Amino acid sequence: MRSRIYGKLGDRAFTALLVVLGLAVMLVAVLLAWELASGGAEAFRTFGFWGFASGSAWNAVAEQFGAWPFLLGTLITSAVALALAFLPALAAAIAIAEYAPRWLAEVVAYLIDLLAALPSVVYGLWGIFVLVPLVRDRIEQPLFLWSAEHAPALMGVLGPPTGIGMLSAVLVLALMIVPYASSLARDAIHMVPRDQREAMYALGATRWEVVRRVVLPYARGGIFAGVVLALARAIGETMAVTMLIGNSGQLPYSVFGPAATMASLIANEFAEAEGGLQLSSLLAVGFLLLLLSLAVNLIADFILRRMSVGEGRK
Amino acid sequence: MKKPILTALALTLGLALAQSVTLNGAGATFPYPLYAKYFDVYHELTGVRVNYQSIGSGGGIRQLFSGTVHFGASDAPLSDAKLAEFEKKFGTPAIHVPTALGAVVPTYYLPGVTQPIRFSGSVLADIFLGKIKKWNDPALAALNPGVKLPPLPITVVRRSDGSGTTYIWTEYLAKVSPEWKAKVGVGKSVAWPTGLGGKGNEGVAGLVRQTPGAIGYNELIYALQNQIAYGAVQNRAGKFVLANLASVRAAADLADFPADTRVSITDTPAPEGYPIASFTWILVHRDLDKNRAVKSAAEAQALAALLDWIVHDGQRYNEALHYAALPEVAVRATEANLNSLRYRGQPVLPK
């Protein structure tokens, strides 16, 4: 009798506890989306959902708010950063998983993990005091002076050579997502079965041919999913970007000039906003950011399911 | 198993330490160095801890409205509309307590230029409108005969957050430039036509210091403490005036002082006055119990005593930090306002 209570009741209580905890987790996620949506409702009502997303004015004096400059800033910075980071990250993953001798692979893998663990603010700090002066003096000013002499039409596209702006933000962002993208690609490459490789080697293939014909096709799904996840990471990245991008909501953006992302806008203005429509607009931007990162994550999920060869063969 | 114990330990320790009164304030970055000094000294004197976060005037006002802080701090007085909203929301008026006078100066970083650059109001407006793009622009050169201005592009640096410093700056620009008034207007955060955004007075000063050819606007002490160059500004009488204690005090020398202390002194007519100066205020509820953050009569009394200390004894720390001390008229008006502070109907300052 006692043992039945101990067994049945215990089991039931334990399951109930787990279910409560699971429900709490789900509640948190739902609440998060709900609070952002309801907080931003006033802005969405005033400007309309699409009107808000595509509005290009952010003016607290005139109470006009639109998220487009920040949406665009987020998309441009994260896409460019990803484009810069992709090949080096893949190269590092291939080096670790395929080419490097074991000791070297371990050292490189360890370093990359270490860098993935470095906080955003530390990248930002380094960006302000090391990268910005370097970018300004070695890249932006020479280019700017050159274009002033030879191609004045370019100057508007380049923007002011101050070091603080899009270029520096994108460079640091690329550095930040490299370790992440690389370790995801590495995981995908590790999943490629050994015998596949060995079969190719037995046929007399070179190392590159093995990579090209077996490893990359096989790990394709994982690598692409990793790329998309790295994009998601770049989209939500806040501190380092805020410290480097120059925080200007003016369109159009230039290469060196200041810009802003959705995350940097929130970091800058949320604590300072006086309330009312501005505050609601900031929460609405938060909601858009949530939607964007959700969409990107779901795409990654989809790719992983559709494109991984291993799944398809089952 | 260790985690819950640690948390419990932290909780009990926290309760033990929370016995001494802690006051939370948030707002303007403009007087932050001064307030940091005040609260450091006041903590040693009385044991009262004042946690002040310089998050910007706009934030300070919002935090006060949402009852998350004991006091807000702002470089811009509440507008009539905001005052009415406050009174409607809380059933008690907001009291403005001026604490100091400060000056906002145009800061810049021009390698190789040693003497202070002279600006006029309209030139400053044109620079911040993005119309004057180079340091060797004729308009600037005309104001600065004998100064070799470099052909550097001008990088405008302004605030990325809501700020009373911005309010003072834009209020001045709107007074001297009709175009500024029409295109940008006056506010704690405005739609800037150009420039890099820095967070807080610190952020703007940090950016100016890092960027050759940059011009920004900062509270005087941020420029002085960091040895950032700042320019002289032509006042309404036509004189080029550098911001200092004397020129700021001259600007505040008002014959008739309003009882609620809400007064603008930018573009002063005083011949020796610096034209971009302002009072900075601490804002509190008159009936302190209407503020959710004020949880006891002891806290209300501590807050009132702090404010009383600031406008009297605290003033002696102003000048060392390059904030002008309050003129006598402002202190008298404020004394009357502080005596009206109440907690559950009881006055909180001993007579």
Place this chain on the structure above:
Amino acid sequence: MNLRRRYLRDRVMVALVYLGTALVLLPLGFILLHVFTQGIGALNWAFFTQPPAPPGEGGGGMLPAIVGTFVIDLMALAMGGVLGLGGGVLMAEYPDHPLNRPLRLVANVLGGVPAILMGLFAFVLVVEPMGGFSAFSGAVALAILMIPIIMRATEEVLRILPWELREAGLALGLPRWRVTLSLILPAARGGIVTGLLLALARAAGEAAPLLFTAFGNPFLSFDPLGPMDSLPLKIYVYAISPYEDWIRQAWGAALLLALMLMVTNYLARRALRRS
């Protein structure tokens, strides 16, 4: 002929791969180098034992931020750990439970939410109703960040354990909950600790969720219901400031934080290897 071209191409590609790797490691190596060389000078006795000095006065230290980092992160770990473990156990041990599918989706979704939104959320949900910035609200934001990491790690390690272990326990007449608590969880201890530590390391470096929650505080505070400082927050504020002394301390804090995260990551790896 053809063979030579194939070998040549192989060489070139290997060289390119190593070049790419160098391209990744060089700047990152520079970051580590700078953080170390710039930071080491700021780490002195005052740095660890003093509260910050008023701006521009020089001196002072990081004591409130160091203490605050520990308090906030441990509170977050306690909250995130309970929820994450519960969810992970549910997904691994009750594979047929109807809650699992939505729960897995939610875990994936939460894992992809930008950290700054956790801060916004905690502001709306905790700071405004409770009437003040607090260490607790910061811990809530960080806990939400930790939940998906802990959940996923827990589920993975439990999945690896052989079903025979559970069957053996059940065959002995133990009820299921005893099997989970006394057999499964202890057997997976190493992996679970790893998950907890990795989540801790991830959250401990975040400043964005703390901007509108823990808020910062120049005084040493243990009060979970009041504002509290934290190293990442301090690094941000000091890094964008114009004060030489603050910038110097920002590098010091960056070095300290990096070292703390390295140790945490190292412990996490060791826990995993031991299990």
